[in-house]
Amino acid sequence: MELVIDEQPYLYKHYLLMDDRMMDLHLWPVGKVLAGNIYLGYVEHTAKGMDSVFVNIGNGEKGVLPISEQGNATTKGQSLSPGNRVIVQVNKMGRDGKRPVLTQNLQFAGGYIIYMPKAGYGTASRQLSYKQGQHLKKVMKSVTEANEGFILRSASGYTNSDTLKAEWQRLKEHWRQLKDHIGRNTGEPRLLQSGWPMTVSRLFNRCVTEDIDMVISNDQSVLMDLRDMFAAADCEPPRFNYQRPLPENVQKVCRETMRQAIQPVIRDKNGMTIHIHETEALTAIDINMGRFKTSENKIEAAYAVNEAAIPVIMRQMKLRQLQGIILIDALKMNSARHRMRVLDQIKQWAQTDPVRTKVHGYTQTGLIEITRQSAGFRLKDWVKQQGSSEQ
Template sequence: MEKEIYIHVTKEETKAVVLENGKLMEIYLDRSFQKRLAGNIYKGKVANVLPGMQAAFVSIGLERNAFLYVEDVRSNNHEKTLPIQNLVREGEELLVQVVKEPFGTKGARVTTHLTFPGRYVVFMPDLNTVGVSRRIKSERERERLKKIAEEVRIPGRGLIVRTVAEGVSAEELERDVRELHNLWVLVKEKAARKSAPSLIHQELELVSWVVRDLFGEDVDRLLTNDQETYEKIIELVQTFEPSLCSRICLTSSEFAEQFDLEQEMTKALRPKVWLKSGGYLVIDEAEALTVIDVNTGKYTGTKNFAETVFRTNMEAMQEIVRQIRLRNLGGIIIIDFIDMELPEHRSEVIKQLEEELKKDKTRTCVLGLTQLGLLELTRKKVRPSLSSLLERSCPYCEGTGRVLSEETVSMNACRAIRSIADQEDSLGILVEVHPTVAAFLIGGGGSHLRELEEEIGKKIIIKGSDASHLEDVQVRSLYSKEEIIALSAPVRQGEILDVEVEDAHATNDNDGIARIHGYIIDIENGRDYVGQRVLVKVDKVHRTYAKARILER
């Protein structure tokens, strides 16, 4: 498998992408106005303690207070976790580290168990244990690394040996440990001088983080479009693995265009993902969990239905893992595969899913199938998902993804018309709505408008406005005949108009339809001009529509 990392730098944004066999797999963003917080260490002050939630809120100088759960509080009593009220008190100053970015209305999640990740080890000053990454499979290598870690660690301090340390020498591990210990000493000294709330230590910016955590022997090339970034990467890599410098390349911005990265990012925001076979996925990110639904779509497969389902699920499984990494989905993830009758098919899909997930550096746990046949898995949520970085909730639908239908809005307008007719003694009523809602209010041939006027005993003027949101309804009273006449029709007989023929007429086969503020212009012989702009002359003006003909060009 060919693996590449591309870092695209502009004035406003740094973007790092991971490509596997030319396919976009992961995206990391760092924007000048949207800094990453995970890994930062703050001196915070406990704002309030909540015994009922066994948590506390800590002020760390951000817009929202950080959330500190009882299990994330360091205790001198290692036998049993004490209640939160016995561990912290309001007004107390704590040294905390961000483990989860703020998201939506939630503040950052913090811990008092500080960790300092290096190239080869993670230094844990509050623990007294040594561990080795589970991704290192060789037992002999695991034992070697654990022995070295025991020898080079600071007495009383903990270490976790990272996957990239496989095969490195004791000297390299020891250098990494010493650098991280020195950093810890500096953090303690700075914390002693600063008052809460304040930032004590900032995690590496994106480029340095990518070099430390993503760039290794498994990466064939690391490319960037920026000369300054290229020089910085070379300098960083020379300090720990000079042999990797030959894999670092300076390229042009055309590299991003070659793989159509912007288009791929846009696709990663869509709920529907098509598979090559014709099947598709529907990905729904909710507050509590993410649901992924698998569908056969256009794929009819072979004569064997069970085999068709199995093949679709196998193809979907690979794309699901890619989408999880690409969109950086975290927390609880539920996958609704197409029902498989054969147990061996279910086992194979789960087995291959677990195998594909091993390529993901973020910790994921496959929990298995529920009684309803849904596959449950969890993925550590550290950074915001791609959608939360690039999108915001719709201000109109407030994140539901749905708006009221035209029929519903027209019913709301009818209620508003009746209400104002009962309350005010006016000659008429003006209603301004979206053009599609106006069509419902007027009805076929103006039938519904006539019925409504007869019911309330007043003239009703319906005006469609493209500037109106679909759900907006503006209703006001009209008190003069002159105003009613002026508003009754937006066109006059004999007037020449430049209009776009929007659609064919529903009943007159040869005619076309144009609209001006929702008012219909019936264009004689306009069917062949749908989608084009034409000059028309108004021959006759009616209450709810006008007749017009196309002028010779």
């Protein structure tokens, strides 16, 4: 597989190519209030009915800081007042007229670890085995101080204890320097750190844990960052290929895939159709047999269509960057065995998703419920924004 990183003046995007087929898409608009951004903000007023405060983060932008995201492991429940200075991170981007959701529980991402200076707990990626997770958590607890927290990323299983400890110290030092800078330069609310470093660390994590042979980019600085991270790693790096502009065939695949991925109906080569309807509250996905050809009987045919739809749906989730609640209306299956097999296959596909995805099972009405973490700009939002700017 090839990982493509495309830098444009207004947008970063990266995606996987497998046999000239685009498998996912991550968008990172430049200059937007994006997840992972860290700000120096000032509390403007409280919203008692919402159990939140509104925070001015500069440039005319305000965010909502829920009470559940205020303070840290030892200061929970201590209320904020107008005028209080706060360091906040964007937890969820604002869209459809809503303001971004903020948190005081900051995260600093490395290639192997996510450092949380105020979390007070440690956890490990589900992709690590239980034995690996327990061993690495023991290593990390030997260097953590009170109230500090960490998340061990899946790539942590590919390195040694010394490398983990070195990255831990580097992330801690970065946090210390950021606090020192704020202490010397209070001033107006402003952006302190872009969330882009978190994206670079995710790219490294993907290179380590997925079967990526080559990284192609038109941004030499990102390739240099990845090379530096691999220089300190205990694994074989992929090949790095700097090309500016990107090869025309790569750009064409991206353009065509994005064009198709904004369509509400997917017509699969097998004849079935999949309808995807994105709303502010949730995404509804409907599977239809269409002209799906099968020699199976009616009972087996429904299972065959649902089974064939799973990889198509999971790919569309990654291409469109679907987030939040996702409900799948599969063809009715009377066999409990078929129902469980479809659910198990969805769970297997979800484990390969670099974005945290949880399969909850069947609702009382027979829909398959999935939740997917917010990890970037939805394709729909980007297309909508581009359309508004052109009017």
